[in-house]
Structures are given as structure tokens and as C-alpha cells.
Amino acid sequence: MSTYPNRNQAPGLGSTQTLNIREPESFKLDNSIPVYLLPANQQEATRLDIVFDAGTAYQSQKLQAGAVNKLLKEGTKTKTSYEITKTLDFYGAYLEPFSGKDKAGITLFGLHKYFDKLLPLLHEIISEAVFPEEEVRLFAERKKQEFSIQFQKVRYRASLEFNEMLFGSNTAYGQKLKETDFDVLNRDLIVEFYEKHYQPAGAYFLLGGKTSSELFIQLNDTLGKLPNGQKKTFSEPDIFWKEDNELQRYITKENALQSALRIGNVTLERSHPDYPKLYLLNTILGGYFGSRLMSSLREDKGYTYGIYSSVQNFKHGNSFTIATEVNAEHTVAALKEIEKQTNLLRTKKVSEDELRTVKNYLQGSFLRYFDGPFSLADQFLKSQSLGLHFEHYKEMLEKLMQLTPEEILESAGKYLDFKKMKVLVAGKTDGLK
Amino acid sequence: MIQFERFQLDNGLTVLVHQDLHTPMAAVNILYKVGARDEDPEKTGFAHLFEHLMFGGSINIPSYDNPLQQAGGENNAFTNNDFTNYYLTLPKNNLETAFWLESDRMLSLAFSKKSLKVQKQVVIEEFKQNYLNQPYGDVYLLLKPLVYKTHPYQWNTIGKEISHIEKATMSDVKSFYARYYNPNNAVMCVSGNVQPEKVFQQVENWFGSIPSGATLDRNYPAEPEQKENRTLLVERDVPQNAMYMAWHMPSRTDENYYTCDLISDLLSNGDSSRLFQRLVKEKQLFTDINAYITGDIDPGLFIISGKLNADVDFQTAEQEIDVELTELKEHWVEEEELQKVKNKLEANLVFSEISILGKAMSLSYFEMLSKAENINNEIEKYRSVSRENIREQAQKMFAEGKKNVLYYKAKQSS
Structure with a gap:
């Protein structure tokens, strides 16, 4: 017999589950490139990530980093673009380029049983890419078209402009793409960047999912043969970002139904002792669906389909950003409400109840971020790119769990000052000061 | 090869359990067999609007999201032409919280006026953001009615037009719920680091007493054969x-x-x-x-x-x-x-x-x-x-x- 349950009360929560992460094992290939291992042999899929110091921060001309990254697989000394893609498709594999501000590289996803067929191809792509003129031209043309479509969206426009406001123009992090950049791109620029940055020195690999000792040997026989010692040197950028006085930028788009809003500033480095406090503040304000901004602007007022805040980590500077698209009619009211909610964190202590919710939510989120071989790999790559130990996530979670309402109030006073934040509006701008 | 066990409650709810001991998490997916094709042609976009209302509080629980977040969970949902799918993940030790929340909103909603008012606005913003305020956003609003002349696939899940969403009433909401949100019209799957026996027992406890609804007789008008381009x-x-x-x-x-x-x-x-x-x-x-x-x-x-x-x-x-x-x-x-x-x-x-x-x-x-x-x-x-x-x-x-x-x-x- 089933008993009618008590629906008025939540069932008790189970005991807290600990975050189970360890520094991954690693070994070195013959050419000294480290390979980190995150094995999960219960499944058939394998993933290999190859990471270089080749992000946009290192480029002397915009689009260089992204173009090299995307065009790597468009031809080698012995294979055409079509032959490469046909082989990848035949084995059901995906070769996905990735490129951020600091790092760039390529991820190979595939079935373990075909990896021996794929590694020689990957080796050739990394070491003997030729960047055919025709592919470069096509790439620039296509990307220019895409850009002009994206540029019409208030959301894209806002992100593009806000990145420049945050990090400052003419800095490594603050670069802003414009349509004419596509006309300047050429093969020489691409080859120059490739030769400098897609080199074994400073590179590392990550092998996740199904692994085997045969795979290690094959890896060494292919990518372990990338020549090291012939590295072309490159220097770090002069300025990653700089303070700028511009606090407001309004971009008017006639007849926009929605306005895109971006509010934020450059903020604490990850290694700063107060970083966990900022992280928690961000979560309360706009870091999850139950956040104050979402509750107010979406659930209470219906101004928007969604609003989030986030802390973004880069090696040389982090940013805090609130982002949303709101009904254009409510642009001014939405901005006011965001200001109000931000200030509230500086004037009133968060309740024990809300703090408990956020902590429990984060506890669950951390478990989720590290669940499954591929999520684990993503998190590891992130920590590695920031120069952090993998296990620091565990320490960070412990610190988050200990924070008190007083500490949070105090750090809001220090780090969440709306008056000092940069504000960008793209869309309907009349009525804004 | 995915292994699983199946179980059906007396009220018609089908429950599937898949065990995966490599994770610290559990996932719960509930699929209701109702989508945009079930809508009245004069009240399109309703199945999707309804998906939003499912988060506006149920009969015994004023907020869905808050207790789930307390349990370290995260959820979302989507609606398409054929069905509406709700899903969540949470630490395995808190699985029962998911059953409590999901069973209460399968039992009855709170039918809050405020929730209906606000979610109508939110969905209208979603309509603008994804279908009107961006280049090529209205393509499927144009293409579907060109291809389908009779079958309900002629409209999109977001609805034919904003006015259909604007005029949704509380009585529409209640009758839609009564018709489709019943255990015999749903499939639930629990996966992750869970014990099937324990899951069946808890599911019986939380969902077993929910009354079943009328059996639905669905007849969608068939699309006549196209003769000309x-x-x-x-x-x-x-x-x-x-x-x-x-x-x-x-x-x-x-x-x-x-x-x-x-x-x-x-x-x-x-x-x-x-x-x-x-x-x-x-x-x-x-x-x-x-x-x-x-x-x-x-x-x-x-x-x-x-x-x-x-x-x-x-x-x-x-x-x-x-x-x-x-x-x-x-x-x-x-x-x-x-x-x-x-x-x-x-x-x-x-x-x-x-x-x-x-x-x-x-x-x-x-x-x-x-x-x-x-x-x-x-x-x-x-x-x-x-x-x-x-x-x-x-x-x-x-x-x-x-x-x-x-x-x-x-x-x-x-």
C-alpha cells in the first residue's frame, strides 16, 4: 500500500556529495609535449585536445588567430581540403577548432576504434598545413557575410562593442572586429601566425574518454614526432587591457524591438583571495535561474526572456558582465531595475535562506560541471589555460560554502559599484541620459 | 546498447529507469504527449506558453525553481510540434526532491493569475527575440503555412502571431491542463546513479495517487497530397x-x-x-x-x-x-x-x-x-x-x- 505523501513539505535533502576530482595523470611524448589523461573506458568515444599559445591576444592583425585555427584542416602538403574532410566524415569524427583570447587549438572527437586512422591525419594537419590561397579567400568572403548578418543583431553588436569598452581599444583583449578587417586578411598573415604559434613548445594535449595503451603508442608515433627546437619565437603582447574612462556607449538601432544591455567592469583575478566572494555575489545577482535579476526582470516584470551575469576568466584579467535583451519600450526601466538590484547587495545583507539556496545550487552545479568525461575535460582545459591546478576547484567550492552574509555584504561594497560600471545599450536609446 | 527497466503505475504513468554508476548525478525526464499539433488553430502557441506556466507554482508548492535549486538541481524544458519535454539533473542523494516537485505539478497547478500575465509577456519577448528581432527570424513563420495547408504543422510552436498569446485566458489554461497533463499521457525516465527498486517505490509513493485523465482520441487532419509547386x-x-x-x-x-x-x-x-x-x-x-x-x-x-x-x-x-x-x-x-x-x-x-x-x-x-x-x-x-x-x-x-x-x-x- 502506498501512503499518501506529505506534499506540503519538501523531502529532506540527502547528505552532501563531495566533488571527486584529482589531478589527472600525465606523460610526455618523445618531443616533450605533455599529455594529460582523463580516461573513461565505459564508453566508446575518445577525445583528444591539442592546445597552443595561439589565442587572439597574440595576433598582430585581427582575424589572424581565428583564420589559422579554422583553416588548418583546409589542406596539407599531400592532401586537399576535400580529402581531409572525407576521411574525417568517413570515420564519423569531428575535428573542432577552438580559439579564445589566450589559447587556441583543435579537438578531435571520434570512436576509439577509428582513432588509429585519424591520428596520422591529425599529425599532418598540425605539422604540414598549407593554407591554400583559394581557401583563404573563400574563408574571408564567407566570414565577412556572416559578420554582416550578425552585426545587425543587437545582441552581437552589444557583445562586440562591450568587449572593447571593458578591455580598452588597441589592447590585446579589447580588439574589435570590423567589416574591413576581412579585406586585409591574406595568406602571408596566416602562415606567419601558424609558424609562430602552432609549435610544440608550450603546447599540451588532453586525452579523454576511451583510451588504451595502443593509443598512447600511436600518439607518440604521430604527434610525438612534431619537431621541437625549431620554434620561431614570439613575444607576449605589450598591453592585455587598460583602464578607460568611457562609462557609457549607446548605439541606436531604429525600430529595434529589443535593446541589448551590457553592464560590467574588469574585475578580480582568479588568484585574489576575495575571488570566491565575487563568484558568490555574481551567482546571487544573476548567475542562475533563481537569481535576483532573473526573478525581477523576467519573472516579476516580464521585461525580458532572460538575464544573466557572469564572471569571465582570462589569463591576464577577468571581467564581470550583466547581459540581457529587453523589450525596447522598457529599456530605461530595465536599466534602473538592474541598478537597483545591484545596489541592494551593497546595502542589505543576504538572508540565510537565500544564501543556503545559492550554496546548495552551487554544490550541485560543481558536481554537474565535472560529471562525465567530456565535461571533465572542458573544466581541466579551462583551469590549465589559466595556469591553475585542477584541484583548486575543490578548494574554491569549500571556500564558497563557508562564506557568511557579512562577508558578502562587505565584498559587494568593494566590488559591485554600479556607478563605476560601464554601460552599453544597443537598440532603443532615447530617454537614456 | 542502453539497458533499462520499465514500470507502469495503475494511473497509466510509464516509468523507465536506466542505471549509470559512473556519475554522482541523477536525471529525470518527463515527456507529456502534447505539442503544437494539438492546438486550436485560433489559439496557437498555447502548448509552448503552457510549458512556461508549468514553472509558475503547483497546488502545494508555490515555487518550482527554488526548492530544486535548494537541492542543487537544474532544469529546463522544450516544446515542439508533438510533445513537451521537462528535464532536470540533480545530485543523486536529492532525487526525491525531483519526484516531489514533478508529482505536484502533475497533480495540479496553482493557476496563478500573476504567473499567466507575466509568462505571456515573457513568451512575447521570446517571440520578438527569436522570430522578429533578428535577420531571417521569420523564415519558418512563412515557410510552414506555405507547405502545410491542412495539418496543424502549418504553425510554429511559438504560435502564428503574438495576438494568439496575448488573448490566452485562465480558462484556456485550465482546460488544456485537464486534458493533457495527466499521468496516462506522460512518460517518465529516471537515469543516473540510482537503484531501480528504490526509484519504483518512490515513484509509486509520489505519483501513484494522481488520478488519470480521459483517454485521448487524436485525429489530426491529414495533409492532402501536393500536386503543384x-x-x-x-x-x-x-x-x-x-x-x-x-x-x-x-x-x-x-x-x-x-x-x-x-x-x-x-x-x-x-x-x-x-x-x-x-x-x-x-x-x-x-x-x-x-x-x-x-x-x-x-x-x-x-x-x-x-x-x-x-x-x-x-x-x-x-x-x-x-x-x-x-x-x-x-x-x-x-x-x-x-x-x-x-x-x-x-x-x-x-x-x-x-x-x-x-x-x-x-x-x-x-x-x-x-x-x-x-x-x-x-x-x-x-x-x-x-x-x-x-x-x-x-x-x-x-x-x-x-x-x-x-x-x-x-x-x-x-
Whole structure:
């Protein structure tokens, strides 16, 4: 017999589950490139990530980093673009380029049983890419078209402009793409960047999912043969970002139904002792669906389909950003409400109840971020790119769990000052000061 | 191969459990068999609006999200033509919280006036953000009614127009809930680090007393056979001309469904595919092009969409696509090429079965279609498609008079 349950009360929560992460094992290939291992042999899929110091921060001309990254697989000394893609498709594999501000590289996803067929191809792509003129031209043309479509969206426009406001123009992090950049791109620029940055020195690999000792040997026989010692040197950028006085930028788009809003500033480095406090503040304000901004602007007022805040980590500077698209009619009211909610964190202590919710939510989120071989790999790559130990996530979670309402109030006073934040509006701008 | 156990409550709720001990998490997926095709033609967008209202508090629990977040959980939902799917993940030790929340909103909603008012606004913002406020956003609002004249697939899940959402009333909400949100109209799947016996016992406890609803008799008006090509030309403020071609195709449970899926992959899955190699790279008629199927339960659509290069006119672009389709109709595809798209499908299936949430969603979906066991036969079904099947299906699907084309013209800037 089933008993009618008590629906008025939540069932008790189970005991807290600990975050189970360890520094991954690693070994070195013959050419000294480290390979980190995150094995999960219960499944058939394998993933290999190859990471270089080749992000946009290192480029002397915009689009260089992204173009090299995307065009790597468009031809080698012995294979055409079509032959490469046909082989990848035949084995059901995906070769996905990735490129951020600091790092760039390529991820190979595939079935373990075909990896021996794929590694020689990957080796050739990394070491003997030729960047055919025709592919470069096509790439620039296509990307220019895409850009002009994206540029019409208030959301894209806002992100593009806000990145420049945050990090400052003419800095490594603050670069802003414009349509004419596509006309300047050429093969020489691409080859120059490739030769400098897609080199074994400073590179590392990550092998996740199904692994085997045969795979290690094959890896060494292919990518372990990338020549090291012939590295072309490159220097770090002069300025990653700089303070700028511009606090407001309004971009008017006639007849926009929605306005895109971006509010934020450059903020604490990850290694700063107060970083966990900022992280928690961000979560309360706009870091999850139950956040104050979402509750107010979406659930209470219906101004928007969604609003989030986030802390973004880069090696040389982090940013805090609130982002949303709101009904254009409510642009001014939405901005006011965001200001109000931000200030509230500086004037009133968060309740024990809300703090408990956020902590429990984060506890669950951390478990989720590290669940499954591929999520684990993503998190590891992130920590590695920031120069952090993998296990620091565990320490960070412990610190988050200990924070008190007083500490949070105090750090809001220090780090969440709306008056000092940069504000960008793209869309309907009349009525804004 | 995904292993699972099945259990049915007396009220008709079907429960599937898949155990995966490699994770610290549990996932719960609940699929209600109601989608946009069940809507009144004068009240479209309702199934999707309703999905939002499911988060506005239930009879005994004022907030859905808050207690779930307290339990470290995260959730979301989506609505399509055929069903509405709610899903969540949380630490395995807190699984019962999920049952408490989900069973209460299956029992009864709070039907809050404020929630209805606000969610109408939120959905209207979603409508604007995704369908009106961005280039090419209204394509499917235009294409669907061109292709479907009778069947409810003629409207999109977001609805035909904003006014339909604006005029939704509380009494609409209540009757929709009473009709569709019943245990006998749902499939639940629990996956992750869970014990099946314990899950069945807890599910019985929380869901067992929910009364079942009337058995639904569904009759969707069948789409009459298309006899003549149809076209529509619109002009919009966009950077490039684009075209969208659509043909009717078999239903999800028809054996030729798999053939159509493979045809779309031959044409455009991966950079080595025909349309990308020939029309984007070689002839440079398009900057991007795609072929895909909608995958609906009732007869769905086979779509080819592409953005045209600046100096290419619609006629040339369309002719070249027709050349590709004629080739499929007249020549056998090479065995190696067919092998390629099958291999890719197999890999994609393996990738989609990595996460516990992915597995829970797939199991629920196949249970809705017929039975969850079929998930393990999918690869076989694709493997058994022959070159003859491909050619025959192409001849049938792309026959004269079956084409629908939306020409989406960029306004000349003055």
C-alpha cells in the first residue's frame, strides 16, 4: 500500500556529495609535449585536445588567430581540403577548432576504434598545413557575410562593442572586429601566425574518454614526432587591457524591438583571495535561474526572456558582465531595475535562506560541471589555460560554502559599484541620459 | 546498447529507469504527449506558453525553481510540434526532491493569475527575440503555412502571431491542463546513479495517487497530397538573399524515414557532403547551405536552405540544387559514400548517449513513439538502407510538383 505523501513539505535533502576530482595523470611524448589523461573506458568515444599559445591576444592583425585555427584542416602538403574532410566524415569524427583570447587549438572527437586512422591525419594537419590561397579567400568572403548578418543583431553588436569598452581599444583583449578587417586578411598573415604559434613548445594535449595503451603508442608515433627546437619565437603582447574612462556607449538601432544591455567592469583575478566572494555575489545577482535579476526582470516584470551575469576568466584579467535583451519600450526601466538590484547587495545583507539556496545550487552545479568525461575535460582545459591546478576547484567550492552574509555584504561594497560600471545599450536609446 | 527497466503505475504513468554508476548525478525526464499539433488553430502557441506556466507554482508548492535549486538541481524544458519535454539533473542523494516537485505539478497547478500575465509577456519577448528581432527570424513563420495547408504543422510552436498569446485566458489554461497533463499521457525516465527498486517505490509513493485523465482520441487532419509547386517571395532588410526549399516526407515511424535522413546527410552532413563541396566550394553559389529533416511524428519536412552569394540569382541557385536532386534520382550513390554517412550516424548516436540526461531524453522519446527498446535498433535501421532505397525515395520525394520554395530577398539599400 502506498501512503499518501506529505506534499506540503519538501523531502529532506540527502547528505552532501563531495566533488571527486584529482589531478589527472600525465606523460610526455618523445618531443616533450605533455599529455594529460582523463580516461573513461565505459564508453566508446575518445577525445583528444591539442592546445597552443595561439589565442587572439597574440595576433598582430585581427582575424589572424581565428583564420589559422579554422583553416588548418583546409589542406596539407599531400592532401586537399576535400580529402581531409572525407576521411574525417568517413570515420564519423569531428575535428573542432577552438580559439579564445589566450589559447587556441583543435579537438578531435571520434570512436576509439577509428582513432588509429585519424591520428596520422591529425599529425599532418598540425605539422604540414598549407593554407591554400583559394581557401583563404573563400574563408574571408564567407566570414565577412556572416559578420554582416550578425552585426545587425543587437545582441552581437552589444557583445562586440562591450568587449572593447571593458578591455580598452588597441589592447590585446579589447580588439574589435570590423567589416574591413576581412579585406586585409591574406595568406602571408596566416602562415606567419601558424609558424609562430602552432609549435610544440608550450603546447599540451588532453586525452579523454576511451583510451588504451595502443593509443598512447600511436600518439607518440604521430604527434610525438612534431619537431621541437625549431620554434620561431614570439613575444607576449605589450598591453592585455587598460583602464578607460568611457562609462557609457549607446548605439541606436531604429525600430529595434529589443535593446541589448551590457553592464560590467574588469574585475578580480582568479588568484585574489576575495575571488570566491565575487563568484558568490555574481551567482546571487544573476548567475542562475533563481537569481535576483532573473526573478525581477523576467519573472516579476516580464521585461525580458532572460538575464544573466557572469564572471569571465582570462589569463591576464577577468571581467564581470550583466547581459540581457529587453523589450525596447522598457529599456530605461530595465536599466534602473538592474541598478537597483545591484545596489541592494551593497546595502542589505543576504538572508540565510537565500544564501543556503545559492550554496546548495552551487554544490550541485560543481558536481554537474565535472560529471562525465567530456565535461571533465572542458573544466581541466579551462583551469590549465589559466595556469591553475585542477584541484583548486575543490578548494574554491569549500571556500564558497563557508562564506557568511557579512562577508558578502562587505565584498559587494568593494566590488559591485554600479556607478563605476560601464554601460552599453544597443537598440532603443532615447530617454537614456 | 542502453539497458533499462520499465514500470507502469495503475494511473497509466510509464516509468523507465536506466542505471549509470559512473556519475554522482541523477536525471529525470518527463515527456507529456502534447505539442503544437494539438492546438486550436485560433489559439496557437498555447502548448509552448503552457510549458512556461508549468514553472509558475503547483497546488502545494508555490515555487518550482527554488526548492530544486535548494537541492542543487537544474532544469529546463522544450516544446515542439508533438510533445513537451521537462528535464532536470540533480545530485543523486536529492532525487526525491525531483519526484516531489514533478508529482505536484502533475497533480495540479496553482493557476496563478500573476504567473499567466507575466509568462505571456515573457513568451512575447521570446517571440520578438527569436522570430522578429533578428535577420531571417521569420523564415519558418512563412515557410510552414506555405507547405502545410491542412495539418496543424502549418504553425510554429511559438504560435502564428503574438495576438494568439496575448488573448490566452485562465480558462484556456485550465482546460488544456485537464486534458493533457495527466499521468496516462506522460512518460517518465529516471537515469543516473540510482537503484531501480528504490526509484519504483518512490515513484509509486509520489505519483501513484494522481488520478488519470480521459483517454485521448487524436485525429489530426491529414495533409492532402501536393500536386503543384508552390512559391513565396518576400523582401526583408537582410544582408543576403536566401532560399528555403521544402518537400513532404514520411512520418517518424515509417521505414523510409531512415532513408530520408540519410539523403539529407549525403547532401549536407559534414564538409565533404555534396552540397557543401559542389555548391559552396566549387561553384560558389552559396555561402552556406544545409539539408535537414524536421523529424516530426506525423509526415514532416525535408528542407534545403541556403544563403546566396552576392552575384547569384535565385533561378541559377535553384537550378543547381535541382541538378543535385536529379543526380540522386538517376544515379546510384557509391557504396563508400553511403557507408560514410552511416558511420557518421553511428558515431553521433554514441556521442548522444554519453550523458545521463541525453539517455533519459532518448528513452522517453522512443517510448512515446512506440517502445523504448527501439533505441537500440536505430543503428541497424540506418545500416539496412540500400542504394536502391535511396534512389527510390529520392524519386518519390523530389517528384515534379512537390516542391515549395521561399525566396527571401534582401532589400536593396537605397
